[in-house]
Amino acid sequence: MRNSSCPKCQGGMSEGFVLDVNQGGARTVSTWVEGAPDKGFWGLKLRGKPQFEIQTWRCGRCGFLENYAK
Secondary structure, rough: OOEEOOOOOOOEEEEEOOEOOOOOOEEEOEEEOOOOOOOOOEEEOOOOOEEEEEEEEEOOOOOOOOEEOO
């Protein structure tokens, strides 16, 4: 758990997530991947790279977003 006040304006922060939708229409949580993007013929190569779902906090006052990849 993080501090519940915004680092920009000290407003209240709410937990949430950023939604990703793939070509098949599946909905997933955005993911942080270690390293620079490695582009292949069929898209990005991810094999062996650590991946973490992104947890996002949003300020109800100013809209600032703060992301964490635990």
